C-alpha cells in the first residue's frame with residue numbers, strides 16, 4: 473500500500489514532511505511576502521487549514537482561506553482539488569452540527585452559506601464528507617489565523633503531499649491504474665505492463681490520482697492535477 477509521503481510547499485518549492493510543513497509555512501519567506509502590505513485597510517483575516525483523508529492520511533493539503541468566506545467556498549475548493557466526480561451531496565460536521573450542500577431546514581440542517589469565522593476557531597478540528605454512498609471522509613483542522621493582504625482568489629493551496637508511490641499488486645512496480653473489479657479483493661493496483669495482460673480489461677480500470685477519492689465512483693482527478 474501507499475507509504476507516507478513528503479509534500480511540497482507551493483510558495484517556495486521546498487519539500488517537507490506532513491508534520492513539519494505547518495512550522496515551515498509559518499516561516500516561509502515567499503509566503504510571508506505574499507501577504508505583506510503597508511496599507512492596513514487592505515488586509516483581511518485568514519485561516520490556514522490542514523486537511524487530510526480520514527482513512528487515507530497520505531493525502532494532505534494546507535489551504536489559506538479568508539475567515540469571512542463561507543463553508544461553501546471551502547467545499548468548492550475541496551471538490552475542485554480532490555472530490556468532484558458527479559455532483560454528489562456533501563456536508564461539514566463542526567461541533568456536532570452539520571452544514572449541508574443541500575440543507576434541509578426541516579431536519580435542522582444548516583446550509584454552507586455560513587461564514588467560517590462564525591463557526592471555526594484556531595485549533596478547531598472538524599470533518600467533511602463527500603457523497604453519502606461511497607463516502608470520502610476528510611479531517612480538517614484550523615492550524616493558524618493571521619492578517620494579510622486581500623487577494624482575488626479566495627481559497628489558495630499552500631502545500632500538498634507528493635503523489636504516493638503505490639505498488640502494482642502483481643509485480644511490485646509503481647502502479648498507474650486501479651481495476652474497479654479487483655480492488656475489492658485487494659489486488660486492484662496495476663502497472664502499465666500488468667494492465668495490458670489483465671483479464672478484466674482496460675475498460676474496468678481507472679488512472680490512479682493524487683486524491684483520497686482515487687478509484688472511487690468515476691473520480692479521475694481534479695482541476696489542480
Ligand SMILES: [Zn+2]
Nearest residue numbers: 481483484500
Ligand atoms: Zn515554503
Ligand SMILES: [Zn+2]
Nearest residue numbers: 557558689690
Ligand atoms: Zn460520483
Ligand SMILES: [Zn+2]
Nearest residue numbers: 640643663666
Ligand atoms: Zn505490474
Ligand SMILES: [Zn+2]
Nearest residue numbers: 651653654672
Ligand atoms: Zn481486475
